[in-house]
Amino acid sequence: MLSEWTPVALSADLPAGTVMPARTPAGPIALWRSQSGHAAASADRCPHRGMRLSHGFVRGEALSCIYHGWSYARTGNCLRIPAHPALTPPETIRVETHEVKESGGVIWVAVGEPTKQPPRLEGLAPLRSLTAHAGIAVLEAVAGAKADPEGLVWQVQSSQEIRLLLVPQEDDQTLIHVLLDDKSSASQRVAASRATESLRRTAEYLQAKGIAS
Structure with missing residues (x-):
């Protein structure tokens, strides 16, 4: 469904100078934004002792x-090893990285070498992200x-159209x-947020009961 590019987060949820865990079909990543505002995606494992870089x-x-302060550039190469400040880290010390694109307030991460750009969701603006303890099929x-x-185009009872980007996570979560x-008004944004919360609750109930899968 979301083959080459995965929408891992909303741009507003990743301020400059922060890091957060995220997930692609290739596995967990550390999604981070440099102080200058560039978003980057690194494999969520430090090559030194295996600590999650998303905890960094x-x-x-x-x-x-x-753990030990080893530092990595957006390109994946090791920049600094605090225990050996005079050492220039060899190029062999690297963390795997993934291509990142931001479009329309959404951060997309590529798996492998993409053959096309991520979807351009013209005329849409991100509202929020949330996690459901239910699978995509539910x-x-x-x-x-x-x-x-x-994404999924959802027509709610108020005739408002909501676009949902669904990303599979671990343990049957989405x-x-x-x-x-x-151009949605403030009241429409509130209504859409509440409708999505209701969708999540219903899906989680059905998932727990095994009614839909």
């Missing part, structure tokens, strides 16, 4: 491991629509990014 911190243009059943690479028409 951003300083300047580098992501540092919380969410599709509740919404009465199927998702494609540009990350949901909610997008609306970029």
Whole structure:
């Protein structure tokens, strides 16, 4: 469904100088933004002792491991080893990285070498992200629509159209990014948020009862 590019987060949820865990079909990543505002995606494992880099911190243009402070550039090469400050780390010390694109307030991460750009969701603006303890098939059943690479178009009872980007997570969970028409009013945004919460609750109930799958 979301083959080459995965919408891992909303741009607003990743301020400069922060790091957060995220997930792609290739596995967990550390999603981070440098102080200059560039988003980056690194494999969520420090090559030194295997600590999760998403537990680390951003300083300047580098992501540092919380354990021993080894620092990595957006390109993946090791920049600094605090225990050996005079050492220039060899090029062989690297962390795997993934291509990142930001479009329309959504952060997309590529798996492998993409052959095309991520979807351009024209006329839409991100509202929020939330996680449902239910699989994509259950969410599709509740919404009465199927998702494609540009998301699931959900027509709610108020005739408002909501676009949902659905990203599978571990343990039958799904990350949901909610997008609306970029001209939506404040009341429409509140209504869409409440409708999505209701969708999540219904899907989680059905998942727990094994009614839909």
